[in-house]
Amino acid sequence: MSFVRWKKNKQVLFIVSVIALCCLVITSICGLQPTREQIREKLKTLGIENSCKVLECDITATCDTVLDQEVNRIQTIEDDLANERCPENLNFIGEISSSEKNMPLAFSIMAHRDFPQFLKLFEAIYRPQNVYCVQIDSKSKLEFRKKVDKLLSCVRANEEERAFLSKSNISLVWQHSSLLEGDLSCLTQLLVNRLPWNYYINIVGSEFPLVGNAQLVSKLESVRNPIGFVHIKYPHKEVADRWKYSHILVEDYVVRTKIEKTLPPNGIKMMYGLKNVAISREFSEFCINSEEGQDLREWLLDVQTSIEHFYPTLALYYLTHKGIFPEKDAYELLNEWKMRQTIWFNNPNFNCYGKIKREICVLSLGDLPSILQMDGYMMNKFDSDLDFSIVHCLSEMIRQ
Template identity: 45%
Template sequence: MKGLYRCKRYFYLLPFLFISTLTLMMGTGPGCFETSLMVRRMLLDQNLNNTCKLLKCRSEEDCKNIKEENQLRFQKLQSDILSNRCYSILSRVKHGTPEELEVPLSFSILAHRDFQQLFNLLEAVYRPHNLYCIQLDSKSDAAFVKQVSLLVQCLSEVHNNIFISKKSISLIWQHSSLLEGDLLALQQLLEFPHNWQYYVNIVGSEFVLISNSELVRKLKTVRNNIGFVDIQFPHSQVQDRWKYSYELTKGAESGKADTTLFGSYYKNVPRVTSSLKSLPPKNLTIMYGIKNVAISRKFADYVINDELSKELRVWLKDVLVAVEHFYPTLATVFIKNINYNSNINNNNSTENLKQIPFQDFSFNKDLVEFQMRKTFWLNSDHYCYGQIRREICVLSLLDLPAILQEKGFVMNKFDSDLDPSVVTCLNEMIYGLDKEA
């Protein structure tokens, strides 16, 4: 019945879909104006009044002109960054609301390609009072690294609250390097002289669903000492991730192994071995959840400096998708008399080792009151209008109505090579403006 309801709900789209199918058979996709009309109709059906400049176009030519203007605007910004003309970048910086200033945040951003998408994400979340660390992939091409470095340099000239991680590592999909990238950034954020209260981890291919001020408002409702961490008990298929050790193919970390169109970040994934894994440290119950978190400074300090956290970090190095297990598992752990201060002294750390850790699952519901990331998977109810890559929908403008129904901090996944207009529209809808260069 649920499927039948969806069919009836979008029955009016059949003419559009029929035309789209014909155009696809002829080797082209639906036109710009046609796509805009489809999105507007879907938004009306969902009683959503959200709009952006592109959705107001009145003809194919008008639509194409708007898209071209948006692209030329970014190219101008890109040129300014490469020429070290920082004024145009600094003039676009959003300043925090009084509510945001009460809860300063720190962000880590993992990135390996697509400067346009990274720029859009950073522009959305960047505020002068927060702190930011960008963790780059050591395999990223030189042009991408140069653009990121110059952008950071521009922002740092005035605000001194953003930096590139001191250590560049090889980031590989499903590998523990993604967890290491997060933790390398987090450690530097903890060491930086700044009064941030919560740590947020995101990646360059994501984009926000809500503003920073809305996130801060939600963080103010936190009733635990941790924040927002997705926690689930792992099902049997997930538990297979730590039955045997996983290892990388030869040359994967250097990027010398086989690559795909999107680079060795995706191609050289960890492969299962015949070596059985040891039991988790202190026989912990390994938990499972999405990688994105918003965690308090106290908990952030714990995951970096506590001895049990260090043991778990090492144990997860040969576990598939380690980043989905580290934060959720540690969030359930409570050790009596742990010192949560930033300067944990060696005596206390040694004493902590004598304590027997246990896990408390009674507050899991509090930790998942707000989801930090949303994704449309291949097996979800949502029809992907963009492209399916590795079972994830890479989003396009036609996915916008479904995106706006999601409740979370960021949405995954976007690619400016596929369709930059969906992020442009989201940005205008969230911040209620059409930014000019």
């Protein structure tokens, strides 16, 4: 067929355009997943010396063996937990620095599925001096909940409050205020916990750290404000529309109504940013117990993606209204380090070698060079059903 005849067929041209776009956005579909050798060369070009067994193997059988060993280890752990036994082959980091011991942290983890991913995440962030609250989606399978509960019971030993499931039964829905409520429920329980902690860190089960606990503590030691790290941005019109009208939940979808909302409480200036934060115990108390925090929490119940507004709004309010910093300085200090990184579908600087889900790249091994160039704590997002090898590789790298 000539180019002229093909060009006239608009329907075919549209289909071809869509396929071409898929090649750019979801490159793994088009068979462009880089080889291990290409990934190693890319890391070398970037000056990244860290590696892992998954990358170093060149013979397929050997590489399969590396992954099979880890898959078998996790399967053994799952079998033990399902039978109410504490596994003997959990892979926690043994050596703990004095700085880590002197700065215990409190973590909340929201999760709903994918136990292998949850296990790898928990093994990466667990330290015996820290405290952990896990908020599981009420819609999750009972089998998943039982495995997580048993895992937590195995690590907490005689300290019942060291690692625990949240007492709240919440159906977690994307873009809904239930995500904020699940987060704040864990924070509330951690605040009344008798065990000490300095900073609160909120993450989800599909994330994985780019750095170890020691590096996280080092970053927190460098904080130059009373709060910590809270990503904040001034809202553009599309974001501001989230709180112009009331939103309701219809069959697990957030739907905007025609009911106009009142202005934000206490004349507070609305901000937005990443949901992931690292906040001091003092500011955590303010979020939960202050009149401003409670009023904002209630007002956000019918706001779309409220979890992206609660902490940024209160953080700027806290630093400016207490006269601690002028707004410009507060904005810069809170944004000094990102607590989460994400590759979005429309990022011109990155290809996604995994797959796009809700406009976010679910990562695969081919994305490793891209994410290792990013500066931040957690990387979003992973799924063991798509590619287990990338998290297995990262877990080895952050131990080096």
